[in-house]
Amino acid sequence: MVEITGFGGIAVNVWLVWILPFIGAAIIAGVARAGIKIRDYTAVGFALASAVSATTLIPLAFSNSEVHSQVNWIAVLHLKAGVLGDPLSVIMANLVAWISFLIFVYSTGYMHGERDLTRYWFFMLFFIGSMQLVVLSDNLLMLFFGWEGVGLASYALVGFWYTDRKKDFVGTEGHRAGGIAMWASPSHAGAKAFIMTKAGDTMMLAGMFLIFAYSGTFGFKELLQNQGWAVQMAHQNLLVPAAILLFGGAIGKSAQFPLNEWLLEAMTGPASVSALIHAATMVKAGVFLVARIAPLFFALAAFGMTQFFEVVAWVGAITAFLLASQAIANPEIKKVLAYSTGSQIGYMMMAIGIAGLSTNFAEGYTAGFFQLISHAMFKAALFMGAGALLHVVGSRFMTDMGGMRKYMRKTYIFMFLAAMSLAAAPLITLGFWSKDAIFAAVLGSGYVHSLPLFIMAFVVAIMTAFYTFRMIGMSFFGKKSPHLEELEKTGHHPHEVRPIVWVPFAILAVATIAIGVVGFAFGAQLQHIFADYLAKYFGITQQKQLQLLQNPATTTQLVKPHTDTKLFLGLNPYAAAASFGAFAIGGFLGYMFYIARKIDPQIISKNIVTRGIWKFLYNRWYLNSALYWGAVIGPVAIYRIIWRYFEFTVMEGISHAFEFSMASFSRVVKAGQTGITQTYLFVFGVGIMIIIMLLLL
Amino acid sequence: MNELIDFVTVAVVLFAIGIYGLVVKRNAIRMIFSIEIIANAANLNLIAFSRNLHNPQGQMFALFSIAIAAAEVAVGLGIIIIAYRLYKEIDVEEFRSMKG
């Protein structure tokens, strides 16, 4: 184990990973004066430099070591600033860094010709610096700074096209649900993203300070070492609430229920932004936070934290179901991907949650993280491909596409590959293995309610396969849409995008298949790494968990030691069957409806029941409307009344009086300064006299 | 010891005269005189104490002080000359364009 204080050796690289992008952001405005190309290369260069620094840390993951480097920061509160490079953060940092790099390369092509790109690059660099800060910081406070940084960057980038041109909106204009507009401008979407994540952040801050009050520190390692605070908090039944409050931040940032609405409208940002922030990195920050704190809480209180893990698991499951159902009904391609992201993250939360509810913590933990890795890869690829589609077609609606596989072969091939991974096509895609790992974890846990969770997960997998095939079918198969025909008439023939645009997502798509082919080994290796990590740094081993479960003091009714299912070829047979089955069912339905066009999707509107269901899903379960009525329109109306009758009358009066008295006093002082030297000297003399008297008395 | 009291009394009286002159007089040169009077009162103090304590440090400091006061006055007079060139008078009470 490498424990370094200060900056020796490889510790510098850990600091560099998050500091380099910030430096890039600081100088980008100046560099932009030297030329557009230089600016773009500089931005990509900094992303590359950060990624390379991250790569040098990979050996740490394999040798199960960590680098912990600290400096004195706020001495008065005994706070140190530091970075922690352990297997978890090293893997995540690399994932973030390399995907960011690919997306940066993609951006140079995708955003070509846009105005204000300096602002774009500034916020992109600021973003990856903040994200790496979240990943690598060794204490909750610095993590929180990074957290806020990604929120700020997200707001700025979602609202990038703040002039609110019609074509940058999201949603269908005129579509209202429950009286609330379901279409949004970029500036509105940006504000909504910021505010909703703030709600989560407030909870997180409350949790952080609660823990700080009892423990006197924010650092992860310090919290693990001196466990007195946890015992105290558990005594006062505050430990679980504090953990749930921290999870509140994750709910906000990862767009889980009930703070999921912002993610859909965040699609007003450029596709590269959606790929980076809303697929691969920022929304994963919530999962990462849970991955950081879950072992900590589990190590401290083991089965005393079952409530917390239940909340995590069920929120994840509910979100997965909620959003997958909405993805089935939506006509915009980026929105489908956004729903899908939220849903997949639900899977990750569910997996980590279930880890705390089983006697094999490592299994669920690894499954969640495995899903994070694979999802980051294929979702980023899908968003980038969707961006290419949008760009060429000139519309965000899948109904305006159709038959594109003839014109955009490369985009089609790679998006197809990535989509198969999302749908979890058996055996050859990474998505299959990660989803299978989650199923296995759920089935293999000893949680008494694992069956309902599993059924939900299964249904979600079916829906995922379905909407994925739907998306591919509507965009790439079928007849040309009227919109496309019009485009052709005006001479804009749909064409393939430039290599600099499709190569980045091609790389990711191919990777998801390439690693998918050996996915079983990859998953096993990952589990090995994490099992060692959990055992070494947190003392969480299977034997220990079984012991705790047998101990009457720490036992719980929710978790039972499970009987090991016989493994078939190393796989849990039920899980494998479920994975195959979900893909088969969902895929078959999707194929029939949208690819082979054997069944016409329009039959939905014919039947009144299905039409009703479809409308319900299309209107996002009316949750958005409820949110606006309850949290915006209602309080604003109440406030108007208060303002008219209280604030306006009373406060105006007080502020006038205050202003008057201050100004008079200032005028008196000003009058004293007469400008005449003798006066000054006289005052000087009198002053001396007074001081002498004061002293002598 | 008696002598010491006398010297110190004279110094204090000079100090008072200096302060009076500084506050009351309006002519810049007269103000500089007053400041010089105060400085010399201090010097007188120093020399008296030095004599009383049989310690040359006081007289040494008095010499320093005289030299420095001379330099100070030189600078001050330079400023006053410029003032005369600009305003054609050196009545300090008239220099009050900056106030408040």
Add this chain to the structure above:
Amino acid sequence: MVDFFSTPLLVTVVLGSVGLGIPVIDALKKERGSNNKLYSAIAFGALIIAIGIVIFRVLSGAVMPAAAFGPGVLSDDLFGSFFAVALLIVSIMVTAASWDYMKGRANPAAYYSLILLSSIGMVLIGYSTDLVMLFVAWELMSLPTYALAAFSKRDPISNEAAIKYFMFGALSSAILVFAIGLVYGITGTTNIGGAIQGLAHLQKDLIPVGLLAIALFIAGFGFKIGLVPFHMWLPDAYEGAPTTIGALLAAGTKKAGFAAALRVIVLGMFVLHPDWTFTLAVIAIFTMTLGNFAALVQKSVPRILAYSSIAQAGYILIGFALAPYSNQALTGSLFYIINHAVMKSAGFLAAAAVATALAGYSLERYRGLGHRMPITAIALSISLLSLAGVPPLVGFWSKLVVFGAAINSGSIVAWAPYLAIAGLLNSALSLGYYAWIIKKMYMEQGPDMTKVKEPRAIAAVLIFAIIFMVGFGIWYAPVLEFASKAVPHFGNIASVISNGSSSTSHPVKPASVASSNSSSATGVRAIAVVVRSHPR
């Protein structure tokens, strides 16, 4: 005897030789008075060498830890080095800014030479351990500044400012000599350490004389610092002097005043009268309040900055007033001093940039500055926000430490928390006029909104100041550590007293000379005990 290779002498030699050399070079040149850039560069180089020497010696450990006093005339310790660094930074900033400011003005050689010579004085004040040395250094610092204040010969305002400054300055010098004379008279020595020892064993009837001397010291140093009621010259002088010199006065000489005050007043009062802290506290409150209120109704930016300086001096004085009760207090004051030096210079130099580019000081000229001169506007905004105490800039941490010390001392003296409350209220009040300037710059449109070319040298200095204020705002630990090491530990005083004391009934614990903070605290409390029991 002072070792020749000690920091103060090295700095004196470097700055002195260049300072005296520049006019010689100028005399030898054919076209006199038009080589502003050359002299600016030479002066800048000399100052950089000087500050390099100081920093090098501090980092290489050749410098003693901060001592309250020493046997010789100069003592090469961290206290002096701290002030040397702070004041040389100011001089460097002023000299660099003068590259642009002095363009087209007469007599650049004399200007830079005077700045260098004044800097020597400022540096030596921190290192002095003898009253005579202190006085000579004080005058060396002040005389050039009188001339510099009047430097715009054709400007009647500059002249008026200089006259007021000079009158007060000369008066204060005379008062200082008188005070030193009194101290010398009752203790027999001009060495600060010896004087303190003498004051500790004073005969009963001479104590009023000692107190009179301290009062005169307060007047003498307080004039330079700008304490109420000795402040009245300050707004006119800072406003009228050329703006770069305003920076030198506000950030440089004012801080030197604090340096002198610390060694003399604080240490002196330690041994004489335990209630002097209350006097200083009262002065502090008046100072900050008057400064802030007066600034609210001004129309000229340098004048606002001048009143703001008065108020800031009040905050710093809080730390001095609480010196015997809290270790944090003096650390906080020193920390505030170095931060304020940079903040105030940035403010005045931004005003100098506006004066150079737009030829005016009135607040109306600043409308729309955010668009016209972006770097200047940002630097001014950051320095104003920092002065107001907005986190995460350096000003916030400075106030936090000082006010925190005030609150912590509440357990010892009852009125200490009121100082903190007054400080906080005043900070809030000050935000009123700081934000007003910022608003004018960013949210209002001037009559002419064309972009103006910003003077490059001043812009560079301002960028340095921004990096300092923001960077050390985020990571303030190194500066705070430097400040806490620079505070002279008072444990020495207890041992000094106990060596000669005879008539105390409370046995004094001789404080160990090891300079851990806690031991100096017990040393301080021991002194308080001693003094209270001292028969009067």
